[in-house]
Every structure is written in structure tokens, then in C-alpha cells.
Amino acid sequence: MDMRFTPDELAFRDQVRAFLQTELDPELARKVRLHQHLTKDDMEGWHAKLHARGWLAGNWPTEFGGAGWTAIQRHIFEEESALAHAPRIVPFGIAMLGPVLQKFGSREQQDHWLPRILNGDDWWCQGYSEPGAGSDLAGLRCRAERQGDHYVVNGQKTWTTLGQYANMIFCLVRTSTEGKKQEGISFLLIDMTTPGVTVRPIVLLDGTAEVNEVFFDDVRVPAENLVGEENQGWTYAKYLLTHERTNIAGVGFATAALDNLHRVARAQIHRGRPLAEDPVFASEIAAVEIELMAMSTTNLRMLSAAAQGQAPGIESSMLKIKGTQIRQRLDALTRRAYGGHALALPATGNEGQPQDADEVLAATATWLNNRKLSIYGGSNEIQRGIIAGALAKG
Amino acid sequence: MDMRFTPDELAFRDQVRAFLQTELDPELARKVRLHQHLTKDDMEGWHAKLHARGWLAGNWPTEFGGAGWTAIQRHIFEEESALAHAPRIVPFGIAMLGPVLQKFGSREQQDHWLPRILNGDDWWCQGYSEPGAGSDLAGLRCRAERQGDHYVVNGQKTWTTLGQYANMIFCLVRTSTEGKKQEGISFLLIDMTTPGVTVRPIVLLDGTAEVNEVFFDDVRVPAENLVGEENQGWTYAKYLLTHERTNIAGVGFATAALDNLHRVARAQIHRGRPLAEDPVFASEIAAVEIELMAMSTTNLRMLSAAAQGQAPGIESSMLKIKGTQIRQRLDALTRRAYGGHALALPATGNEGQPQDADEVLAATATWLNNRKLSIYGGSNEIQRGIIAGALAKG
């Protein structure tokens, strides 16, 4: 047993740190740290810098223009990026669609779409969930009928993150109602500028509009935009959901949140002393920190096992649950550290804000927004079901 | 709204306190407080004193020789008894069988059995659970076949508390396998001295033997010992389970446990000071104390509503859950207050014990034994199911 990074991994970490040091604009990092709105330019600019360095697609094989990193390298990159408050790489093209096209797409699809993801020609979003199909994803009803060399799509998708910026959406659509509900699903690439596509923003309880509803009304999609085989989309969807999850634990985000919490607790006054010296609050912080120390190693153990070729099992479900619990506890402690100051509403345009309150507003906004962590990407209840199912068989 | 006891209730409380002061042997109270083994004589002696005062059956109407107390009076009696560390009244005859006979028994059964409960001629125990029928009580299989003027009973009961002292057992037995499983159950009174009855003690993880298995091998029971009608026993069983539960919250026991915890925390040293002054431990105690303050009022609210004729609903399930959570938290804190001293095994006969360790052994034994609180009498999972069922309908 050896818990140290290899010399190569340490060298890679130094490269990442140096890159972040020179390339990440401090003002952009500050926006990320304070949970403030990032413009489309902010995100595209960061993607372009990473692309120029060859690091935009760490998870892609080099043959497709990716960096071909090991799982440990990807972990290092994600952790360092989080600690430096770099924008998160928008996952829909890079982390989600890319691997699906690489595994199941035609050569033509790969040649056409993959370079466009890397160079930013397309901004992809995800059309999975529907109003009636959340945790029960396979219950989706958005349908695509083959008419000649086109599919005609009708229906609705929801929770489409950053769909307002996207020009392309990959969708699960129903192409058959026969057999089990999983069997009639296809994976379709849809140009959002096609007539009949409507995007409607959903405002969340922190006042942000990062997710959307997407409506399809007789939208004509060229048949060549079908990925893989018709009615086999569920297989591709599951592949997308169970792979490309190196960062599911969010160790880097949690570590950054813990650093921030320590900072806030040192600054806030309680009983005339820094709050960090209050034994009760300090022991609450310590308890989460200790959880994070263990989860960080759980994450590395699982990455290490995957690197040695062990098939991914229920580990990602476990990391999802524990990772979101830790982050939500950190968010709650940070909000509570601000005490009576944490009552202003973030993200409210020009109706006024309290003085010098960027930090406390960020704490409130983060608490509100991160309720999503235990809901999206398969809720923690779904993850418990997956684990329990494996335990029942095992 | 008025949270005070009435003058009559206050006067009654004074009577109870005076009675406990004069009649409760301090040595017996010490045994109760330290969770030590009570002999049959200990319990019968206490019953006799209560019977002499007319207070053994607070829940029975005066026509049957009971005290005819209100729910509030019963609450006062139970709380004061717990705080004084009086033995708990053995519930099987007084709290369980008595009300069933009063409601469903024949006049002959009432005249014969009820006085014998009060004067201690019979010690009753309960034959409900079976090895294959725990939470699923109606799944019971112990069968009684009618042969002439007798039932012949074969099967097994388990978790029979204090069955080793009992000469009588009331049993749920299967008299029919037709229809739903609830429909073929009868309620039978069985003399445990009948040939074919065997009692085997079950040792629990705290080393005590308070529960038993009871085996029936062709046991002949006079048909007159059937309560109510054949195959209607489930109705009587449910009556028994949903009524006579004034003390389900265990407020008195929890209050006594809290007092003890405060005492232990003041005595134990931590970082050179009384543990009670440690902010973290003190805030854990405070959190449970605050829960108990609320539950105590929930209990009174529900007693008060019952006294005004509102039908009992899911309140007893709620009190069971919260009451056991509070007591188990108190037990855990008390054990933890002893730190490294809490490793000796209680109840181990003559293999030795640490010096001056009655209190710490009591803490360990109480923690171990009170795991049962959330299991027996309908586990907390069963109670959650009852509440959820009502919520789903409501």
C-alpha cells in the first residue's frame, strides 16, 4: 500500500497549478467563488484556454483530440481547478455526449461533431428528464416519428441546464411504445435552431435561471442525427450515466468549501472571539472535515481500482451520496456562520443589496442552489436503491 | 389555553408523592435505578402495597376494583413513580388483559379473573409474538383445535416477558386458516401449569433473562377460557395494542434518565473540569432535554385531547417514536459520559466486577437493554408505517 502520488502525477499537478496560476483570470475566479452569474463568454473563454493547452477533454482518448488522462490525472485536474475556483467545464459536450459518440456514434458523426465540441462551434445541452419522467427516466414520452429521411419530434424536456446558451441538444426520445418502456427509446441529436424548438427558462429558488424547459413542436430532425440504432437509446443513456463520473464525489468542490468555511469561521465573531474558537461550532466543522478526509480516500481507492481495470460497481452511487451530504453540510455550516446577517436575497437585480455582502450572499445562494446536488444526476434516493439492489443480490 | 394542572390534579400529585415517600423501600428504588435484577417478591410486594392503597389498577373503572383515574392522573402517577424509581407495574394483567376482559370477556370471566389479577393470585404473561411472526403479528401459526369442551394447543410463542414468573398466559392462537390471516385468530387464556407447556429463557445481550420462549405441546385448555368469540381474536388484540397506552411516551422514565445524566456529567471529570461544563457535551444534553420538554407537552396535549373524547389516532405512534429516540439518546450520552470506564460487562454472576462500579454498569446495561424500546410493542418502523398510512389517506 502506498498513498502517495507517483512522481509523474506530482509533476502533472505542478503543471496544472502553473496553468491555473497564469491562465485563470482572478476576476473570473472571484465570480466562481462567490457563486455569481457566469456569462456565456466567461465559460467559452475558459474552454478556449483549456483547448489551446490540449486539456479541454481530459477524458477523451488522444485519437479524438482528447488529453487521454488517467483517472488519477483527471482527479488531480478537477481538484486543483476547484481549489483555484476555475469555472467547471460545461459537461454536456465534453463529459457526456463525447464519450457516447466515441463508443456508439458513426465515423461520420464522430468526424463531424467531436471537433466542433472542442473548438466551441457547438454548445450542447441535455434532453433527458421530462415533467412526468424524473427519477423514472425510462418513463419518458417525448416522441420521434420517422417520416422518410427525418424524425418528427413532439414533446417536452425539462431541467435542461444552460439550454439558453445551447445550439444543440442530445435527446432521449420515444420511437416505439412496444415492449418494456426501456426498449423504445432512441438517442437523437437535435439542432435547436430548427423551427418548432422553444426554450423557456426555469427560475430556481436562489433566483438564478440556469435550467430550462425545452418544447418540441413538429421538429424535423435529419435521420442521420440518430446515434447508434433506433430503440437502443437506453443502452447509450445508461452508458452515459454510469461512466464519465470521476468527479461525482466533488472532493475538490468540498475542499474549497471547507477552506472557505474555515476562513469565515475565523472572521466571524461569536461571544467576543472568532467563531472558529467556539468548541461546538469547531467540532461541527471538524466532523465534516473528518468525513471529507475519509471520502477523499474512498474516492482515490475507487479511482485506483478502476485504473486497475475493476468494473465500476456501486462505488459511484456511494460517492454521490456521501459527496452531496458533505457539501450540503458545509453549505449549511457556512450559512449558519453568518448568523443574523444571512437574510438578504441573492440574485435580485437592481432592487438593492446590503453593504459589503458579496460573501454572505454567496453563502446563501450556495445553500439554496446546492439543494440540487442530492436531486439531480439520479437523486440520492435512486442511488440508495441502486446500492440496496446490489446488496440484495450480493 | 392553560398549561397548569388543576388544583385537584395537584392534590393528587401530592398524594402520590407522599405515598411513594412512605411506601417505597429505598433499597428497592436503588435496584430499579441501577437497572438491577428485581425478584418476583420485589414486584409482588410493590403490587401488594399499591393494591392496599387502591392504586394498582389506575386504568380500570371502579366497578372492577380499579382506581378509575383520568388520563392526566395516570400520567401523574406514572411520572412520579418513574422519578422515584418505583418498580414499573407489571403490565400484562393490569394494563393489557384487564381492559380486554372488561370489554370483551364474559361476566363469569370478569368475576373470576379480574380480582385474581388485583390480589396477585395470578401472574399473567403475554403470548403474542412467534418466531415467524414479529412485526407481521397476524402471520402467527400457533394453533388451537377444538376437541369437545377443550382446545388443544400446539405451537410456540416468543419474547414472553417475565414468563418465568407467570402461572397464566393470554395467547393469540390460530383457530382457522380460512380467509384473511387476521380472520382465524382467537384469544385464549392458558394455565401454564397444564402438562405440555414448557418455558425456556432467552438471554439478552445485557446478560439478563427477562424474556422467554413458551412451547405448547398438545396443551388442553378448557373452552370456557376462550375470550369473546372464536376467530375474533384479532379485534381484541388490536384493542389491546391501541388502547392503554398512556405511558407510551415514557416521559417519566426519560426525565429520570435525564436527571441521572446531569448528575453523571457533573461528577465525571473532563479536561480537569466537570464534564457538564464541556460546551460540546453540554449542548448534546441540552438538545435532548429540549426534545423532552417538547415531547412532554405533546404527551399532555394528546392526553388532554383524549380526555375530551377525541378518538386516539396516530398520536401513540408518534409518541412511541419520539419517546424511544429520546430515551436511547439519553442512554447513549450517559454511557459516553463514563468514557473509558464503561467497558465492564453487566450481569455476569460471580466472575467479578470492577470496584464501585454499580453506576457505570447500570449505564451500560441500560444502553444494551433499551435497544428493545424501538423494537418491541410494534417497532418504530411499524409505527412509521402507521403514521404514513394515515398521512396517505388524510
Add this chain to the structure above:
Amino acid sequence: MDFQLSDDHRMLQDSLRGILTRHTGEGLWPALAEAGVIAALLTEDEGGFDGSGAAVALIFQELGRAGAALPLIPTMIAGAALAQAGHEVPEGTVLAFADAEPGTRYDRGVAIRADGDSLTGRKTMVAGAEDAAAILVTTADALWLVQPGAPGLTLRGYPMMDGQRGADLILEATPATRLGALSDFGRPLARGVLAHSAHALGTITAAVDLTLDYLKQRKQFGQPLISFQALAHRAADLAVEVEQARSAVVNLSGHLTADASLRDRHLQACKVTLGRVARLVAEESVQLHGGIGMTEEYALAGMVRRLMTADTAMGDADWHLDRFARGEPAWA
């Protein structure tokens, strides 16, 4: 022992429910004033006609259930405190209570200091300050009256999480009248905590009811969510905690005029319980809903923000637990 509403209070409740179905926004305050609801928050000595714990609890529970966002709690606290200090209570208007400070959890006197008859420093999250006819301000150990137009006073307004507008108060040698030591105003402050707690209880019951409705109606995998046992058991746990919260409010309500030490214990226990349950209900109601529970246009969003407000106002669960554990009074 009697936990029932009196006939008078039942009538008050009916009247209030009627108003809350007919009025929202701007029109609510005058309607409440006209129906005597505001006067019911004050005792006869204070210029009202009730002011009992039962009345305060009942009124704010209903307002919480309805999601009303009004600066009624600071108006009540300030009205009672001014009356107690022998000052005239401005009628029919909003009064403000400036307590929280930036840079501290709930200490007082960190960002503000008194110098003779003037105050210098900052207060924050002051509900209703922009419209207030009088502003009460706490310092480390005292309660002060500041007039809205006083020299050296600047207000910066902004929207708050519970739907009200609040403000930062910036005071530069602002003249102020010392009303007395903070510890002298235990009763008005306790009534304020009761009001926040009852308001939280109303919000809690509304959020739990909404969640139960959703669990019954929403189907996944062909079944209503409530039929999934893991979710059903969590809903049951919420129902248990709602009863704890209700009892904590009853306890404070029933001990509002008790001796200071007993009253403060119930005050602290109430705030701890409501804060704990409010946090739990906020988290669980969103989680049990799933994505829809996070959307602004669904009713839960406002409830969640009001639950966070309720925990935070006048000292959160952590702060009061700490003082309860140390055996300290509620106010310095």
C-alpha cells in the same frame, strides 16, 4: 390543563383566516389593522387589547401558513418596548427593530457602539426600516430609540429572503434615546421570539402539507410517491417533528409571563426546536419533491426561504442551544 383555543381566540382565528383569503400584498396591513388583529398583539397597557401568548401564537401561525410577509413582528416588539419604557407608541404604522450586525453571528455591539446619547456603526437585515415611524436599536447591553430622519442615519434597502424589504442602517453619531438595559425588555423580546416561532410553525405545516400532497399525487414508476416506503417513512418522521415544533410553541406561549428564568428556558427551547425542525423541513421538503421543489414558480420556494429566515431571526438554533446549555438568560 387545557390546550383548546378560547372562544374569543377562535373568533379571532376565523376572522384572520377570512382576511388572509381576501387580502394579499399592500392591502393586507390595513385589513389586519381594521379587524383589530394588530391591536390583539398588544396588551391593554400597551394600547392593545390582548397580547397573550395564545393570541400571538395563533396570529403568527396563521400568517405563516398563508405566507404573509409583513413587518408585524418588529412593530409588535417595538410597540411593546416603547410602551414599557413609557414612550408614546405611534399607531397604525410600521416600527422597526434593528438587532443583527454584520461580522458576527448574534453578538451585539460588534459593529455598533454607543457614545453618550448617540450611536455609531451598522445594523443589518432590519425589516421594514424604510417605512418605519420609529426604529429600535440594540447595542451590547441596551435598547435605543432612533428616529427615522435622525442626523447621521443612512438606510440602504434591499429585498430579503422572506419576501419583505429590509435595510442596512448606517449610523454616524446618530442621536438616540436609551430606553433601558436590554435585559429589562425580556418580555417584549420573548413575544418577538414567540411570533417568529409561531410564524415558522405555520410555514412548517404549510410546507409539510404541500409535500404530502405532492407525494400523494406525483407518480413515478407507475405508483404515487407516498407508496414508496422509504419516502413514506421520511414523511412520517416529518409529521413527528411537526408535533415537537407545535409543542415548543405551546410551551413558550404558555410561559410568556412566567418568571424570567423559566420563560427564557422555554424561549430558548422553542427557538432551538423551531430552528431545527425548520431546517429539516426545508431540506426534506425540497428533497422529497425533487427538482420541482427548487423552482421559483412553485409555492415551496418561498416557504423554504421563509423557513431559513425563521431559523435565523433573533438568534438561531445554535445560538440559543449554546445559551440554554450554559444556563444563561436569553438576552445578555
Add this chain to the structure above:
Amino acid sequence: MDFQLSDDHRMLQDSLRGILTRHTGEGLWPALAEAGVIAALLTEDEGGFDGSGAAVALIFQELGRAGAALPLIPTMIAGAALAQAGHEVPEGTVLAFADAEPGTRYDRGVAIRADGDSLTGRKTMVAGAEDAAAILVTTADALWLVQPGAPGLTLRGYPMMDGQRGADLILEATPATRLGALSDFGRPLARGVLAHSAHALGTITAAVDLTLDYLKQRKQFGQPLISFQALAHRAADLAVEVEQARSAVVNLSGHLTADASLRDRHLQACKVTLGRVARLVAEESVQLHGGIGMTEEYALAGMVRRLMTADTAMGDADWHLDRFARGEPAWA
């Protein structure tokens, strides 16, 4: 990064598993000694041949899974400490480590005091003391060696919760040899904590596996218990926590020879995590079993008692959390 067992350790594991299936009770100690398992707990400097974190973790995890009750941890701690202090280590025999005191959670020097070269007072819960060839005793700031037959030393033996026998030590001006300051023995003590934690991890996995087996086999309402979602989700939560416990053991094991401050942080984190998970598993495994889980004749009873022991030994989760939060070293 590599979390795999080395080939040597895999062989050790196989050998150990074999012994544990063939031997219990009296015969286990000699069998372990003969197979070199005990020597594997000590470094070459200490007269053994391994003593690495990986070896200690592996050995005690297996012993924990098997439910073995031996005074092997105090023997290891005392052996390493004696060797470090330049004393001869008695071979092939039990050594004792007297740490806990009555009347305190985990303070040292409350019930015992040093006076020149003698000790007076009490120690309690000393595993293996009756058979020990040497007894190490802690005071407020130092570690001492006491000979079993020393004048003024009285032992009172009794059974302990983990199945071992322990004893109270009563010392009256008992001659003792001071080995050094307690803080000098950070490494032997850290190895002891690792051993307790790994033992706990073994017990935890055994208890969770037993519980899962029961949930799969036991039927209620015509269904195996695992098919009830509320129970299944709780089982899933246990599985998540088992991985946390495993990682905490890996962390301490991998930092046993790190700098004192980093080692102590991992030591404290390990004890906190194992204590927390041990308590959770003890409570949940009994609850998920129901009544059968409380009976002495079912295997869970011993596991539950060993889990409580594991939490308590050498400072429980509360104590180490407090010191971690304050940034204090593991030992005074």
C-alpha cells in the same frame, strides 16, 4: 498510488484466515504466535519483522471479523513502547496497558498520581492484566512500567464487554519505572489506535454482512425484509458508512510513520470515524434485526458489545473530535 496488499501481506492474510477457522479460545494465541502473526505486529527494531501500518490494519481487521478476543493490542503497544525505551520485551506473553481511569472520560492523572518512583491510585478496564508479564501505566503526562508482582499492587479481575477479561489496578505506593513522557510514545500509541480501529472495521463488516444476510432471508408479510424500501435504504446508508470507515483506517495506516502532527490528525479522524460508524452499526444492526438481534445466543450480541468497546478504547469519538477541532495533539 496503490491500495493493494503486497504479496507478503496477502500470504499473511491467508495464513491468518486459516488459523482463525481452525483455532478459537485458548489455542488461538499460541497458533498466532507460531505462525508469526504476533511478530508481524512489531518492527525489526522492536524484535518483530514488520510492524507496518498495513500489517497491523490487516491483522486486526481479520481478528475483528472473526470476533477474536485476545489482549493482543496492549501486548503490541507495550512491546513497542518497551523496545523504544530500551527495555527488554518479554517474549510470547501477554503485556498490559493500563490507561482508563474511573471518574473521568479520558483524562489521565485523575485517579492516579506519581510520587518519585512510585504510583498511587487506580486504573480500570485493563485487558489481560491478570496474565500480563509487564504492565504499562499512563499518568497525566508519562508512561510507566509496573511489574505484576510489585508491592502495593492489587488486581481485581472481571469479564469485559468484548469477551476478554480485564481488571482494576489498585496501586498503593507501587514501585514503577518511568519510561518517558507520554508524548514520546506517539508511534506505539498510534499503532494501538490503528489496531483498535481495524478491529472495529472487521467487526463492522461482520455485523453489516450478518444484517444483510438476515434481511435477505427473513420474511415478514410474505416478503424478505430487504424488499422493504425503508429498510433497504438504511442498509445502503450502512454500506456507504462502511466505506468511510475503511478509508479512515487506510488513512491512519498510511500515515503511521508520518510527522507527528499529520499522523495525529489521521489518528483522530480515524477514531472519530470508526467510533461514529461503530455506534451507528451497533444501533442499526440490532434495529434492522428486531428482537433476535438482542439475544445472547445470536452472533450479533457479541459484535454489538465489541463495537461499543472499539468506540471506547483509547478515547472515544467525542474525545478525539474535540482534540481534532482544537488542533491539539493526540496525547497530552
